[in-house]
Amino acid sequence: xxxxxxxxxxxxxxxxxxxxxxxxxxxxxxxxxxxxxxxxxxxxxxxxxxxxxxxxxxxxxxxxxxxxxxxxxxxxxxxxxxxxxxxxxxxxxxxxxxxxxxxxxxxxxxxxxxxxxxxxxxxxxxxxxxxxxxxxxxxxxxxxxxxxxxxxxxxxxxxxxxxxxxxxxxxxxxxxxxxxxxxxxxxxxxxxxxxxxxxxxxxxxxxxxxxxxxxxxxxxxxxxxxxxxxxxxxxxxxxxxxxxxxxxxxxxxxxxxxxxxxxxxxxxxxxxxxxxxxxxxxxxxxxxxxxx
Amino acid sequence: xxxxxxxxxxxxxxxxxxxxxxxxxxxxxxxxxxxxxxxxxxxxxxxxxxxxxxxxxxxxxxxxxxxxxxxxxxxxxxxxxxxxxxxxxxxxxxxxxxxxxxxxxxxxxxxxxxxxxxxxxxxxxxxxxxxxxxxxxxxxxxxxxxxxxxxxxxxxxxxxxxxxxxxxxxxxxxxxxxxxxxxxxxxxxxxxxxxxxxxxxxxxxxxxxxxxxxxxxxxxxxxxxxxxxxxxxxxxxxxxxxxxxxxxxxxxxxxxxxxxxxxxxxxxxxxxxxxxxxxxxxxxxxxxxxxxxxxxxxxxxxxxxxxxxxxxxxxxxxxxxxxxxxxxxxxxxxxxxxxxxxxxxxxxxxxxxxxxxxxxxxxxxxxxxxxxxxxxxxxxxxxxxxxxxxxxxxxxxxxxxxxxxxxxxxxxxxxxxxxxxxxxxxxxxxxxxxxxxxxxxxxxxxxxxxxxxxxxxxxxxxxxxxxxxxxxxxxxxxxxxxxxxxxxxxxxxxxxxxxxxxxxxxxxxxxxxxxxxxxxxxxxxxxxxxxxxxxxxxxxxxxxxxxxxxxxxxxxxxxxxxxxxxxxxxxxxxxxxxxxxxxxxxxxxxxxxxxxxxxxxxxxxxxxx
Numbered sequence: 038x039x040x041x042x043x044x045x046x047x048x049x050x051x052x053x054x055x056x057x058x059x060x061x062x063x064x065x066x067x068x069x070x071x072x073x074x075x076x077x078x079x080x081x082x083x084x085x086x087x088x089x090x091x092x093x094x095x096x097x098x099x100x101x102x103x104x105x106x107x108x109x110x111x112x113x114x115x116x117x118x119x120x121x122x123x124x125x126x127x128x129x130x131x132x133x134x135x136x137x138x139x140x141x142x143x144x145x146x147x148x149x150x151x152x153x154x155x156x157x158x159x160x161x162x163x164x165x166x167x168x169x170x171x172x173x174x175x176x177x178x179x180x181x182x183x184x185x186x187x188x189x190x191x192x193x194x195x196x197x198x199x200x201x202x203x204x205x206x207x208x209x210x211x212x213x214x215x216x217x218x219x220x221x222x223x224x225x226x227x228x229x230x231x232x233x234x235x236x237x238x239x240x241x242x243x244x245x246x247x248x249x250x251x252x253x254x255x256x257x258x259x260x261x262x263x264x265x266x267x268x269x270x271x272x273x274x275x276x277x278x279x280x281x282x283x284x285x286x287x288x289x290x291x292x293x294x295x296x297x298x299x300x301x302x303x304x305x306x307x308x309x310x311x312x313x314x315x316x317x318x319x320x321x322x323x324x325x326x327x328x329x
Numbered sequence: 330x331x332x333x334x335x336x337x338x339x340x341x342x343x344x345x346x347x348x349x350x351x352x353x354x355x356x357x358x359x360x361x362x363x364x365x366x367x368x369x370x371x372x373x374x375x376x377x378x379x380x381x382x383x384x385x386x387x388x389x390x391x392x393x394x395x396x397x398x399x400x401x402x403x404x405x406x407x408x409x410x411x412x413x414x415x416x417x418x419x420x421x422x423x424x425x426x427x428x429x430x431x432x433x434x435x436x437x438x439x440x441x442x443x444x445x446x447x448x449x450x451x452x453x454x455x456x457x458x459x460x461x462x463x464x465x466x467x468x469x470x471x472x473x474x475x476x477x478x479x480x481x482x483x484x485x486x487x488x489x490x491x492x493x494x495x496x497x498x499x500x501x502x503x504x505x506x507x508x509x510x511x512x513x514x515x516x517x518x519x520x521x522x523x524x525x526x527x528x529x530x531x532x533x534x535x536x537x538x539x540x541x542x543x544x545x546x547x548x549x550x551x552x553x554x555x556x557x558x559x560x561x562x563x564x565x566x567x568x569x570x571x572x573x574x575x576x577x578x579x580x581x582x583x584x585x586x587x588x589x590x591x592x593x594x595x596x597x598x599x600x601x602x603x604x605x606x607x608x609x610x611x612x613x614x615x616x617x618x619x620x621x622x623x624x625x626x627x628x629x630x631x632x633x634x635x636x637x638x639x640x641x642x643x644x645x646x647x648x649x650x651x652x653x654x655x656x657x658x659x660x661x662x663x664x665x666x667x668x669x670x671x672x673x674x675x676x677x678x679x680x681x682x683x684x685x686x687x688x689x690x691x692x693x694x695x696x697x698x699x700x701x702x703x704x705x706x707x708x709x710x711x712x713x714x715x716x717x718x719x720x721x722x723x724x725x726x727x728x729x730x731x732x733x734x735x736x737x738x739x740x741x742x743x744x745x746x747x748x749x750x751x752x753x754x755x756x757x758x759x760x761x762x763x764x765x766x767x768x769x770x771x772x773x774x775x776x777x778x779x780x781x782x783x784x785x786x787x788x789x790x791x792x793x794x795x796x797x798x799x800x801x802x803x804x805x806x807x808x809x810x811x812x813x814x815x816x817x818x819x820x821x822x823x824x825x826x827x828x829x830x831x832x833x834x835x836x837x838x839x840x841x842x843x844x845x846x847x848x849x850x851x852x853x854x855x856x857x858x859x860x861x862x863x864x865x866x867x868x869x870x871x872x873x874x875x876x877x878x879x880x881x882x883x884x885x886x887x888x889x890x891x892x893x894x895x896x897x898x899x900x901x902x903x904x905x906x907x908x909x910x911x912x913x914x915x916x917x918x919x920x921x922x923x924x925x926x927x928x929x930x931x932x933x934x935x936x937x938x
Binding site for chain 2: 113127128129131132135163220222224250251256258259260261262263265266267269270271272273279282283286287290306
């Protein structure tokens with residue numbers, strides 16, 4: 038994993054933060070600002086004193102001016118559990134370059150950003166269940182552990198994101214952020230799984246990675262197509278018409294996914310495996326508001 | 330089913346081509362991809378999920394629609410009206426007479442004529458029709474008003490030359506009926522002349538083109554050949570004629586039973602006929618052949634056969650007290666030796682005669698042989714006599730064409746009295762009175778031919794009438810005719826058998842090779858294929874009988890092979906409009922278009938547009 042990132046790029050990553058619309062409460066204090074008012078150094082507001090309030094937070098200067106008791110409110114800074122779900126199906130190993138490479142890079146970058154921000158990171162490799170799992174880690178010291186985990190992942194299974202994400206409920210019930218990285222090319226679907234994540238009070242980010250060949254197929258003529266995961270055979274005579282029809286179908290699929298995500302408030306980003314990683318971070322993630 | 334354009338069947342050759350295209354279709358190429366998820370959806374969209382979809386701009390669809398449309402159009406056989414030159418109806422008549430065998434032009438006149446007709450067929454225009462008629466003794470329409478060159482050629486090849494002459498009259502009558510209401514006809518005749526002239530004067534109202542075939546008339550031929558027994562030897566008579574324009578010399582061979590007997594040198598001036606006689610030929614001779622030993626352009630008349638009659642003269646015994654009419658009539662019969670005796674001198678030992686005539690007398694015992702009873706009297710085993718009838722009887726024929734009364738006119742015959750006889754079961758009444766009194770009966774009893782005249786010739790006017798000698802001749806012919814003979818027909822190209830009872834098979838051979846064989850039931854007439862000497866063998870249960878038959882192609886009209894111009898009256902200008910509206914079918918073009926579309930479609934499919 039180290040070979041993917043140089044020091045300069047890691048320096049860029051350190052300055053980035055995963056943006057979460059609603060700050061979830063964490064169990065440990067961290068760098069992330071919670072929506073809850075708490076006890077920290079950053080002032081946010083005043084409120085009237087009510088009996089029982091901690092007198093330490095009384096604003097005596099205001100009392101001196103107005104003879105009224107006000108309580109100072111401060112932003113509570115907490116850490117958040119961020120889980121990255123990586124699709125480990127065999128279809129991810131296809132493409133030139135393979136989709137898995139970008140998936141690993143992306144997960145590695147996210148892991149670095151998360152751990153640099155003192156958030157808790159959890160990694161989960163999914164096939165039709167959670168196949169590989171890295172328990173929540175925290176702090177930059179865990180970056181190596183996370184990257185090693187990513188290096189060990191083997192993309193050979195058969196995807197069923199719905200099942201795999203529902204499987205996630207067995208591990209955590211804490212609110213947090215879930216990043217799902219997959220090609221989504223499975224007849225079993227993924228929407229139910231994403232809904233379930235939201236049900237678990239997860240803020241979800243969906244990243245779809247497609248190979249260039251999947252967007253612009255170079256297949257032609259009488260083909261017997263074999264599904265890498267299921268072994269299903271589809272005989273088809275591919276002509277330019279058929280290719281156009283395929284692209285149309287892919288467009289519908291993407292539009293449908295995007296519409297679903299929009300309805301559910303899920304940021305959705307579609308990537309191609311041959312895109313430059315820097316570009317993805319700088320020109321897609323930042324404009325999309327996933328990173329800040 | 331008839332095909333207007335059989336050559337179109339060649340289009341079937343494109344079927345293997347189409348099959349080849351499909352054989353060449355590439356096999357599926359296997360490819361493992363990340364997921365077939367989206368491809369499945371595409372297939373479903375295209376094939377299954379939407380039975381009806383919005384028409385897409387697809388080249389294959391367009392081509393298939395166009396092919397289907399053109400196919401439907403082709404099957405409806407569309408045509409476009411054309412204003413073009415009117416076609417002619419050419420009637421080609423080919424002379425099939427034997428003179429067309431002449432070889433003054435190679436290979437012979439008939440083949441040259443056929444070749445000229447083939448040229449005519451080749452030159453036929455798209456709207457021309459042709460009829461081909463074979464002109465022989467009887468004319469045949471080989472093909473009528475056809476525009477198919479293939480069929481015309483096939484019909485032409487079927488025409489064969491005949492051994493007889495060609496008659497012009499029947500052809501003209503046939504053509505008149507063929508083209509009665511037709512316009513723009515043209516008659517083209519291929520002949521060497523020498524046609525039998527028509528009985529009626531025909532004048533055709535369309536042009537006639539006579540194509541003369543043949544150049545030279547150099548031919549010396551046999552006109553007749555006959556033989557007869559004279560005493561204990563045979564006399565042969567032959568007549569020759571020089572039809573050429575130069576004096577000719579030729580050696581004339583005489584062969585008796587295939588053995589060369591004599592050679593005579595004959596010199597003939599142009600147009601001169603000469604007889605040659607050989608005498609003293611052994612009476613055992615069966616077949617005599619005469620051959621002109623000189624090649625000329627017409628070899629058919631250079632040899633002839635005659636079969637020597639093996640029977641001696643028939644001996645006829647007339648038993649009468651005196652009947653000058655009868656005696657004279659019998660004495661006139663050819664091949665008959667007449668003997669006469671009286672009833673008193675007749676004795677049953679008088680045998681060896683083939684024909685007995687008993688006039689007003691019936692012996693107690695009759696000899697074996699044919700018998701004619703005239704005015705029988707007394708008891709006998711043959712005929713029962715009831716009595717005598719008197720009165721004027723006018724005889725009537727019981728059958729119009731009875732062979733005994735052939736060419737016999739009985740209208741003015743009168744009979745004063747006759748015996749009242751009863752026609753026995755083995756007889757048939759030939760002549761009877763108005764009141765059905767039999768006057769003449771005839772029949773066959775135990776292989777014996779017997780005729781009975783029930784009246785005395787002296788009591789009638791019959792001997793004074795012209796029919797009497799004919800009647801006697803018919804009676805003698807019938808009674809003396811061979812029971813088991815082989816009789817050549819007048820036309821000479823067929824023969825009949827005297828009777829066919831007991832015959833198990835008939836073999837016809839020519840020059841030692843079997844030509845044909847027959848088994849019961851036999852035809853009334855046995856046809857011979859070509860002129861020549863034939864051997865007819867009749868196979869019976871225990872025996873075989875063989876006869877020779879000679880069919881000579883001796884016909885002075887045909888032997889005179891010099892081309893003779895045929896004068897003919899005909900209109901020179903064809904009638905009818907010079908233009909006409911015709912129709913041109915365009916389905917062949919459509920078929921080619923469909924074929925082209927199929928090829929384009931295959932290419933489009935292969936390229937995946």
